Amino acid sequence: MTTDIISGSVYTFKVIAVNVVGSSSFSNIVTIIAARLPGQPGVPFEYSSSTTYIELRWTYPVLGNGGANITNYKVYWDLGHGDGLFVYLASTNGYQTLTVNSALSSQFISGLSYTFRVTAVNAIGESVYA
Secondary structure, eight states, rough: OOOOOOOOOEEOOOOOOOEEEEEEEOOEEEEEEEOOOOOOOOOOEEEESSSSEEEEEOOOOTTTTSSSOEEEEEEEEEEEESSSSSEEEEEEEEEEEEEEETTOOTTTOTTOOOOEEEEEOSSSSSOOOO
């Protein structure tokens, strides 16, 4: 049993089965990269805006990518309702920026105040919200 696995490290295993009759031959070699969920990205902030768009940016997770590359960031928003309910808006393909406008979502209404959340995604899954 392996108990000292380090995220981002490569491990190679062979397996045998053992029962009362004896042992099997070794399996083929299996190679894995140990990983966990990515860290929480920085809180999204308004980088620039006008009456027709909001450009959001955020920072790379302080606790890193969890040992697997961040494949994308997911952005959620409250639709300007301020009710604490967030819905998925878009993914960014790994970029730490997103421009929100009516072309991205027909629900974008100029003049409303929006709250955004961001998560980082790697091969293991999705981080907690920032």
